[in-house]
Amino acid sequence: MKLTELIAGVESHRKTLTVFNAPESEITALREHFTDRNIDVAGTRTSSGPQRYVVLSKGDEFVTAMSIDTVFGSDEKASQSGAYRPILDHLDETTFTSYDVGQMGAASHEIEDRAWRVGSGTVYAGFGTVSALGVRIDTYERLADKKPLSVHLYAFPDSELPAHDDVTVHLERSEEIRTTWFVAYDGDGMDSNKCALLAEEREPDAFYGFWTYDPDTVDWIVDHLVTNYTITDHTSDLS
Numbered sequence: 426m427k428l429t430e431l432i433a434g435v436e437s438h439r440k441t442l443t444v445f446n447a448p449e450s451e452i453t454a455l456r457e458h459f460t461d462r463n464i465d466v467a468g469t470r471t472s473s474g475p476q477r478y479v480v481l482s483k484g485d486e487f488v489t490a491m492s493i494d495t496v497f498g499s500d501e502k503a504s505q506s507g508a509y510r511p512i513l514d515h516l517d518e519t520t521f522t523s524y525d526v527g528q529m530g531a532a533s534h535e536i537e538d539r540a541w542r543v544g545s546g547t548v549y550a551g552f553g554t555v556s557a558l559g560v561r562i563d564t565y566e567r568l569a570d571k572k573p574l575s576v577h578l579y580a581f582p583d584s585e586l587p588a589h590d591d592v593t594v595h596l597e598r599s600e601e602i603r604t605t606w607f608v609a610y611d612g613d614g615m616d617s618n619k620c621a622l623l624a625e626e627r628e629p630d631a632f633y634g635f636w637t638y639d640p641d642t643v644d645w646i647v648d649h650l651v652t653n654y655t656i657t658d659h660t661s662d663l664s
Contacts, residue, residue, distance in 0.1 A: 428601045428649065431642075432625050435635045436463060440483045444468045444493070446476045451493055455479070458496070460523075463635070524632045529606055529624060530561075532636060536608045536620050537568060544571050546613030549650050551579035552606050553626060555596070559587045566591055579607075579654060595654045602654070606632055609646045616640035 442464050444452045452468040459466060464481075479496060481488040524532065533550070540548045548568060552558050558580040569576040569591035576592040581603035586594060604626050612618030621643045624634025637643065 426649075428605050428607065428623060428646070429625050431645070432605075432623060432634050436633070438483065439463050439465060440481055440488065441465045441467060443480045443482065445474065445478050445480065446470055447478075447493055451477065455493070455496065524624065526630050526632075529622075529632050532622050533606075533608045536610050536622055536636075537564065539618065539620055540574060540610045541568060541571055543574075543610075543613060543615075543618050545573050546611050546618070547575040547577065547647075548608065548610050549577045549579070549647055550608045551602055553581060553603055554583040555580045555586050556584045558594075559584070562587055562589055562592070577650070579650065597654050599654070606634070607646065609643055609650070611643065611647050612640070619643040621646050 440463065442455065442459065444455055444466065445468075447468060449468065452466065456466045475492075477493045478490060479493060480490045537548070540546065548565070550561075550565060552561060558578060562578070565576045565578060566589060568574060577595060578592050579595045579597060579602050580586075581598060582596045586596065605624065606626065607621065607623045609621035609623075610619060612620070619640045620636070620638050622634065622636040623646060624632035626632050
C-alpha cells in the first residue's frame with residue numbers, strides 16, 4: 426500500500442451529519458463549520474421529534490447525536506453534564522482536509538511544535554519537490570538543532586538541493602513523494618506523543634488528506650518511509 430492509498434482509505438470512510446428540523450441558515454453554518462472535515466452535512470425535516478438536533482452516521486451505522494447548540498459549544502447544560510460527546514471525538518482519524526499551502530504549513534507546525542517540546546525521537550517530512558522543500562528547510566534545520574531530535578526530509582529532485590546541516594535528505598524519484606505532503610513524528614517511541622499529517626496534492630496547491638494521533642497509523646507511515654526510501658543525503662546528485 427502506498428501513501429496515496431492510505432489517504433484514499435481514510436477518504437472512503439466519509440460520515441454524514443444529518444440536521445433535523447433546523448433553519449437553512451443553521452444548516453449552512455454547519456456545512457461551513459465542517460468544511461475541512463471528511464463529512465457530508467444534509468438537512469431534513471420531520472413532522473414530530475426534537476427540534477434543531479444532529480445525527481452523525483457512517484453508512485447505516487449510528488455514531489452519535491446532539492443538539493446544534495452543543496455542536497457549536499453553546500449548550501452549557503449538556504457540556505457540564507457530559508451527556509454528549511463532541512462530534513470531533515468521532516472525526517479525529519477520519520478527518521479529511523482540502524487545504525492550500527498556507528493551511529498545510531499551519532497544520533504541519535502543530536506536529537513540528539510537539540516534536541520540539543518533546544525534544545527527542547525522529548521527524549519525517551516531505552513537501553513534494555526539492556523546490557518546495559527549499560522554502561521550509563530552515564525550519565527543519567532549527568528543529569534538528571534540538572538534539573537528540575532527528576529529522577529526515579524527502580523530496581522529488583526538480584532543482585538543486587539547498588545547502589543543509591543536521592538534517593538527512595532523501596532525494597527520491599517517486600510519484601508518491603512528488604505528490605504528497607507529510608509530517609510524521611514517532612514520539613520517541615511513546616504512543617501518546619505520536620502524530621502525523623498526510624495529504625495528497627490533487628490539484629495545484631490544493632491538498633487532500635488527514636491528520637492523526639493514532640499510534641498504529643503513525644507507525645505505518647514511518648515504517649513505509651523507512652522501508653521504501655533508504656537512500657540518504659544526496660546533497661547535490663540529481664541524476
